Amino acid sequence: MASPLGPLLANVFMCSIDDKLNQDCKLPSYYRQYVDDTFTIMPGIASAKIFLDTLNHCHPSAKFTMEVERNASLPFISVQLLNLAPRIKTKVHIKPTKTGLLLHYQSHVDIWYKRSLITTMLDRAYRISSDWSYFSQACDRLEMVFLKFKYPKHLFNLAFKRFVDSKIADQQHIPSTDTTTPPIRIIIPFKDQVSANVVKKRLTDLSSKIKTTIQLAFVSRKLNQDLNVREVKPATVNQQCVVYKFQCNLCDAGYVGYTCGHFHERVDGHKQKFSSICKHYFSEHNLNVPPCLSEQFNVLAKCTNKFDCLIKEMLF
Numbered sequence: 017m018a019s020p021l022g023p024l025l026a027n028v029f030m031c032s033i034d035d036k037l038n039q040d041c042k043l044p045s046y047y048r049q050y051v052d053d054t055f056t057i058m059p060g061i062a063s064a065k066i067f068l069d070t071l072n073h074c075h076p077s078a079k080f081t082m083e084v085e086r087n088a089s090l091p092f093i094s095v096q097l098l099n100l101a102p103r104i105k106t107k108v109h110i111k112p113t114k115t116g117l118l119l120h121y122q123s124h125v126d127i128w129y130k131r132s133l134i135t136t137m138l139d140r141a142y143r144i145s146s147d148w149s150y151f152s153q154a155c156d157r158l159e160m161v162f163l164k165f166k167y168p169k170h171l172f173n174l175a176f177k178r179f180v181d182s183k184i185a186d187q188q189h190i191p192s193t194d195t196t197t198p199p200i201r202i203i204i205p206f207k208d209q210v211s212a213n214v215v216k217k218r219l220t221d222l223s224s225k226i227k228t229t230i231q232l233a234f235v236s237r238k239l240n241q242d243l244n245v246r247e248v249k250p251a252t253v254n255q256q257c258v259v260y261k262f263q264c265n266l267c268d269a270g271y272v273g274y275t276c277g278h279f280h281e282r283v284d285g286h287k288q289k290f291s292s293i294c295k296h297y298f299s300e301h302n303l304n305v306p307p308c309l310s311e312q313f314n315v316l317a318k319c320t321n322k323f324d325c326l327i328k329e330m331l332f
Contacts (some may be wrong), residue, residue: 026052030049050093096109105147106146116161135179159172183218188316202219202231258318259274259325260279260282260315265306
């Protein structure tokens with residue numbers, strides 16, 4: 017299995033070169049880079065060769081090559097760019113060495129993954145194709161590929177129809193009687209993708225009937241909504257390495273101390289007979305330690321180490 021660090025480190029290396037060229041104002045006006053593949057628009061072949069020479073001098077270990085358009089066409093990362101000046105159109109590019117290996121229909125994999133594969137390949141072709149004619153060409157090729165891997169033709173046709181219908185519905189403009197009327201936004205919990213698609217389709221039909229835009233937003237449940245806290249613990253349980261203050265509830269006597277351990281353990285220690293607080297209640301008030309002694313303690317500061325505790329104890 018290939019390590020994911022390879023493309024990541026290559027991208028970091030290329031970005032450092034891009035930053036250096038940008039600082040030196042040597043980047044062309046149109047420059048797009050994906051890992052080690054770069055696409056630029058140059059005024060001519062001479063300018064392209066000068067920029068290629070600049071790239072090859074950026075680092076001694078880097079060697080760049082150049083590919084220019086031929087017959088107004090240039091492939092770039094599975095995309096065929098067509099120079100139809102003043103516009104550039106795109107369609108799916110298939111390398112001559114591409115094997116076209118996909119998941120076989122007779123594989124021991126759930127049918128949901130096989131349907132999703134068809135939808136994924138259709139969506140990829142749709143995003144790359146700049147118009148419907150190129151998308152249709154890509155779909156014809158995909159149909160032959162899936163039939164080669166024993167996918168039923170009706171399964172591909174059904175996935176294709178659903179995909180095209182969803183894209184047409186998204187592109188349809190919903191007229192509104194009042195352009196100043198804000199859209200209606202509905203937030204509902206997300207259950208699964210099938211349910212989400214059904215709800216989206218029904219709300220799209222409703223929008224066209226009432227002549228009002230309905231915007232749908234799905235929210236997912238948070239983990240803490242499914243986990244119940246078994247016990248509500250006092251705030252002192254999770255306190256550690258703190259400076260605290262004790263204030264007697266029967267007089268003005270007080271006490272400031274610190275602990276590097278858990279605060280609740282220190283409070284329990286003050287309830288023992290040998291503690292100064294216990295002796296105070298017995299000598300000054302002729303009483304034992306009250307059961308609600310924990311309420312008389314207050315954390316003054318949270319510290320990071322013992323030295324920090326000593327400094328803040330002294331200040332308080």
